[in-house]
Amino acid sequence: MIVYGLSTCDTCRKALKSLPDATLFDVRDRGFPKGLLTRALAAFGSALINTRSTTWRSLPESERTRPALELLNDHPALMKRPLIDDDGTLHLGWTPEVRQALGAA
Template sequence: MILYGLKTCDTCRKALKSLPDAEFVDVRSDGMPEPVLSAALAAFETALVNTRSTTWRGLDESERARPPLDLLREHPTLMKRPLIVDGEQMYLGWTAQTRAALGVS
């Protein structure tokens, strides 16, 4: 299981604490593997882009209009997090639904 997020993100730290066997990848320092990013975008579409983030608010309208894949490549911190990859399954966010699917309370 791999958890993609930010080491400074409280939600990512909560998820990692609940999933101690998960490998953590900091998308700011380590980047996001292209195949994982493409698969996540296919699975979650525009929900993958966190439009409530500080990074998003710092973008001008022309940048916001760019394709999500280009935005996420250039600004990995725009990704909603955490993104959890468990084999073929992907989960976005640390919601009650994600925790239930992973068997975590």
């Protein structure tokens, strides 16, 4: 299981603590693996972009209107976190529904 997020994100840390077999893939440091964003955008659409983030609020309006794929590649911290790949099944966020689906406490 792979948790895509940021090493500094409290929510990602909570997910990792509850998923002992998971590993963190820091998208700010390493970028996104090829094809991951396309799959995630197909699954979650605009929900993949965290419009409540400081990064989003600091972007000029001209940046915000760019295609989501380009925006996320240029600003990985905009991704709602965590994005969890459980053997090919993607989960977004750390909601009670995601925790239940993953068997986490």
